[in-house]
Amino acid sequence: MLSVGLSIVSLARFQFAMTTVFHFFFVPFSIGMGFLVAIMETIYAVKKDKVYLDMAKFWGKIFLLSFAVGIVTGIIQEFQFGMNWSEYSRFMGDVFGAPLAIEALLAFFIESVFIGIWMFTWDRFKPGVHAFMIWMTSIGTMLSAIWILAANSFMQHPTGFKINNATGRVQLTDFGAVIGNPQLWRVFPHVIIAAFMTAAVVITGMSAYGLLRKKKNENHFFKTSLRFGLWASLIFAILSAGAGDLQTQQIIKDQPMKFAATEGIYEDTKDPAPWTVVELINAKDHKASGQLEVPGVLSILAYHRLSGSVKGMNTINKEMHAKYDKQFGKNMDYYVPPKTLFWSFRVMTGIDALIMLVSLVGLIFSRKKKDTIESHKWMLVILGLCIWVPFIGNSAGWFITEFGRYPWIVYGLFTIAQAVSPTSTVATLLFSNIVYFLLFTLLGGVMIWYSRQTLHHGPYYEEADSKQNVDPFAKEAFGK
Amino acid sequence: MTLSTLWFIVIGLLFSIFLFLEGFDFGVGMSTRFLAKDDVERAAIMSTIGPHWDGNETWLVTAGGAMFASLPLWYASLFSGYYILFLLVLVGLILRGVSFEFHKHAETSTGRNLWMWAFFIGSILPPFFLCMILLSMVQGIPMNANGDAFPKFFDVVNLLSVVGGVAGVLLSLVHGLNFIRLRMEGPLRDRARNLNKILYPILFLGEVVFAALVFLQTDFFTKRFTSSLIITALIVLFSLLGYYGVLKNREGWSFAGSGLSLSMVIVLLFNGLFPRVMIATNPAHSILIKNAANSQYTLTIMTIVAGILVPIVAIYFIWSYSLFTKRINPRENTVKY
Numbered sequence: 001m002l003s004v005g006l007s008i009v010s011l012a013r014f015q016f017a018m019t020t021v022f023h024f025f026f027v028p029f030s031i032g033m034g035f036l037v038a039i040m041e042t043i044y045a046v047k048k049d050k051v052y053l054d055m056a057k058f059w060g061k062i063f064l065l066s067f068a069v070g071i072v073t074g075i076i077q078e079f080q081f082g083m084n085w086s087e088y089s090r091f092m093g094d095v096f097g098a099p100l101a102i103e104a105l106l107a108f109f110i111e112s113v114f115i116g117i118w119m120f121t122w123d124r125f126k127p128g129v130h131a132f133m134i135w136m137t138s139i140g141t142m143l144s145a146i147w148i149l150a151a152n153s154f155m156q157h158p159t160g161f162k163i164n165n166a167t168g169r170v171q172l173t174d175f176g177a178v179i180g181n182p183q184l185w186r187v188f189p190h191v192i193i194a195a196f197m198t199a200a201v202v203i204t205g206m207s208a209y210g211l212l213r214k215k216k217n218e219n220h221f222f223k224t225s226l227r228f229g230l231w232a233s234l235i236f237a238i239l240s241a242g243a244g245d246l247q248t249q250q251i252i253k254d255q256p257m258k259f260a261a262t263e264g265i266y267e268d269t270k271d272p273a274p275w276t277v278v279e280l281i282n283a284k285d286h287k288a289s290g291q292l293e294v295p296g297v298l299s300i301l302a303y304h305r306l307s308g309s310v311k312g313m314n315t316i317n318k319e320m321h322a323k324y325d326k327q328f329g330k331n332m333d334y335y336v337p338p339k340t341l342f343w344s345f346r347v348m349t350g351i352d353a354l355i356m357l358v359s360l361v362g363l364i365f366s367r368k369k370k371d372t373i374e375s376h377k378w379m380l381v382i383l384g385l386c387i388w389v390p391f392i393g394n395s396a397g398w399f400i401t402e403f404g405r406y407p408w409i410v411y412g413l414f415t416i417a418q419a420v421s422p423t424s425t426v427a428t429l430l431f432s433n434i435v436y437f438l439l440f441t442l443l444g445g446v447m448i449w450y451s452r453q454t455l456h457h458g459p460y461y462e463e464a465d466s467k468q469n470v471d472p473f474a475k476e477a478f479g480k
Numbered sequence: 481m482t483l484s485t486l487w488f489i490v491i492g493l494l495f496s497i498f499l500f501l502e503g504f505d506f507g508v509g510m511s512t513r514f515l516a517k518d519d520v521e522r523a524a525i526m527s528t529i530g531p532h533w534d535g536n537e538t539w540l541v542t543a544g545g546a547m548f549a550s551l552p553l554w555y556a557s558l559f560s561g562y563y564i565l566f567l568l569v570l571v572g573l574i575l576r577g578v579s580f581e582f583h584k585h586a587e588t589s590t591g592r593n594l595w596m597w598a599f600f601i602g603s604i605l606p607p608f609f610l611c612m613i614l615l616s617m618v619q620g621i622p623m624n625a626n627g628d629a630f631p632k633f634f635d636v637v638n639l640l641s642v643v644g645g646v647a648g649v650l651l652s653l654v655h656g657l658n659f660i661r662l663r664m665e666g667p668l669r670d671r672a673r674n675l676n677k678i679l680y681p682i683l684f685l686g687e688v689v690f691a692a693l694v695f696l697q698t699d700f701f702t703k704r705f706t707s708s709l710i711i712t713a714l715i716v717l718f719s720l721l722g723y724y725g726v727l728k729n730r731e732g733w734s735f736a737g738s739g740l741s742l743s744m745v746i747v748l749l750f751n752g753l754f755p756r757v758m759i760a761t762n763p764a765h766s767i768l769i770k771n772a773a774n775s776q777y778t779l780t781i782m783t784i785v786a787g788i789l790v791p792i793v794a795i796y797f798i799w800s801y802s803l804f805t806k807r808i809n810p811r812e813n814t815v816k817y
Contacts, residue, residue, distance in 0.1 A: 064581055065582075065585070067581075068582070072577035073574070075540075075573055075574070076570055078548075079544065079569075081548065081559075083559045083566055083567070084560070084563075086559065086560035086628070087556070089548065089552050092552075093552020093555070094775050096548070097545065097552050098781060098785075101546050101548065101550075101786075102545075104544075104545040104546075105545075108541055109538050109793045113796055113800045115534065116533075119531065124803075171777075175777075421556075421563075421628075423563065423628050424563070431564070435567065439574060443574070450585040
């Protein structure tokens with residue numbers, strides 16, 4: 001029976017991971033694209049430079065493709081707390097439902113209504129008014145991020161609650177504390193900036209491919225887009241590192257195990273603490289070896305000081321046993337998956353550094369005076385290949401956040417194993433896992449295919465039947 | 481009235497609005513096969529809800545969120561108990577949601593066909609299975625003391641739940657055709673009316689069978705006879721109003737009638753459920769509103785938030801509809817969505 005029980009939890013976890021990771025390919029990209037397209041359209045509205053209108057329209061198409069996949073995979077998220085994690089929903093309903101409902105009321109309505117208007121009113125509103133519609137959409141997507149991260153931050157670091165002794169469930173006592181959760185206001189900038197960076201890198205990469213095609217009439221368009229994307233990705237890559245640093249400060253306080261695992265520290269470090277670049281992790285025996293260390297750097301990363309040691313996982317495990325054994329029993333395993341966290345952190349930060357470097361080099365090569373980037377094909381190819389990189393970085397970041405919470409679903413209060421629906425069976429979970437997997441493969445593949453096709457057509461593509469292909473709500477059609 | 485009861489009503493209201501709005505979206509999706517004759521017409525039909533469908537669907541997301549935020553034990557039991565059916569609802573909503581955007585980009589007739597079929601199937605699955613879930617649950621299903629529902633196959637698939645699902649689909653189709661009559665001109669507008677002339681009599685038959693089965697299979701009429709009777713009568717009366725609008729060519733009346741019929745179905749179910757939210761075969765295991773509810777504190781916050789936000793949403797939501805009132809003629813001003 002135990003093995004069946006375990007596989008229900010692992011299947012449910014796998015499904016949650018699959019649906020959220022897939023959803024989160026498109027969410028940061030959409031948030032970023034909405035924001036950058038809004039900026040493009042605003043530049044057009046102010047400067048009346050037509051290339052920015054072309055950019056808003058062209059990149060808007062890519063934005064809409066991603067937005068569509070983001071929406072439909074988002075509905076799954078709202079349903080699956082009840083479907084797969086009903087015990088979690090019962091335990092957390094008093095705290096968790098409110099941000100979700102507010103997200104729908106405050107954010108989803110804004111984005112869904114205004115994106116509908118934006119899509120169909122290019123010819124009906126003045127540029128400034130039309131840009132307002134995409135700004136509303138963009139604000140909606142960002143508000144949505146705040147509320148879902150508020151919910152997630154509670155799971156990372158519960159605040160403003162008590163445990164109701166009669167029901168054994170979480171009870172909200174201070175809504176302000178949930179909104180003011182320090183975790184939230186450190187994770188939100190990090191996520192939102194990474195979202196902007198993701199979109200900027202994709203715009204840069206697709207523009208690089210566009211330049212590779214060497215079409216005369218598109219050169220100005222893709223060159224402007226490339227420079228726009230490079231500037232944005234450089235700025236946001238730098239800001240992202242800063243935001244990540246702020247978040248780290250909070251994690252050391254709230255979730256020391258997560259921090260120790262991202263740095264692969266089993267035993268308490270020396271003072272000042274050295275930073276391990278790479279090492280071999282033996283997760284089974286809770287040991288690490290072959291460290292390549294830089295002295296003193298971890299103290300700076302962790303405390304912004306030149307001194308201070310960092311607790312290792314073995315110490316923290318003992319502390320957590322002392323703290324939680326009474327309630328959760330002696331058999332709990334408080335070690336988070338160390339290799340996943342250690343390497344995810346290095347992948348994430350490495351990608352951020354890579355994007356900074358590539359953006360900087362790209363900017364140098366594409367300076368207006370020197371028309372050299374077109375003649376450096378290798379540089380364009382590198383920029384093109386970088387399209388995929390931020391998506392890996394985003395996923396790695398969430399791996400740290402979510403795997404680093406193990407074994408808790410709500411930190412210190414409720415374990416993952418407690419949270420799963422008692423109604424779940426292996427058969428139904430396998431079925432839904434397969435259905436989602438097939439659907440996601442289809443959606444992801446088609447989305448990439450149509451984006452590629454859009455790029456292939458370029459910004460000045462006239463569809464064969466364009467004469468008839470008039471926007472049904474266009475001004476002429478609309479005249480009463 | 482307690483706050484938890486208020487939120488039970490709010491959830492009912494949100495579901496009613498959702499069915500009114502997304503009901504015609506579903507019907508429009510079905511019309512791509514039942515009404516349109518070629519790709520041009522299908523695309524034109526699809527374009528009538530282009531700016532609106534996402535906003536309409538947000539009412540469902542809000543209803544689900546409100547359920548989680550106010551009566552989480554209901555949310556947990558219902559969604560976990562009808563796992564496979566909710567999965568099928570989701571598959572439908574996913575296929576439908578992407579079809580709008582993907583259809584625009586399809587360049588071959590195979591591609592366009594694929595996404596049109598996704599649109600069609602995605603418009604049938606959600607109303608069918610959502611109605612099926614609700615009408616299965618109100619008959620009473622096996623539950624345990626924890627609130628976990630374990631409906632067996634025939635608890636889920638039975639005469640009432642299937643008739644309810646079919647009636648929900650049919651009513652959505654009729655509603656969608658009424659919307660098309662309101663939003664299009666030319667032959668599609670006329671053909672939608674003609675099709676509804678045929679569909680309404682079938683719908684009335686369906687509604688009578690549905691009402692009889694609700695009378696026989698649920699305790700609605702034993703628990704609250706008068707109100708159940710009045711609401712059932714209203715479902716039929718609003719449908720008659722819609723039919724009257726078809727015969728007299730009053731499109732606004734038809735649209736309001738079919739939409740309100742859909743909303744009244746939710747009102748009937750919520751009225752019959754009260755004060756329960758889940759009905760178990762063993763009455764001791766039924767979940768009551770007061771037991772499913774969140775704390776007074778959370779409900780107060782949600783009441784304030786909703787009280788401020790819902791009117792604001794309503795204003796810009798209605799305004800967004802007012803922007804798109806020009807009738808669409810597939811042969812004149814649109815080919816592709």
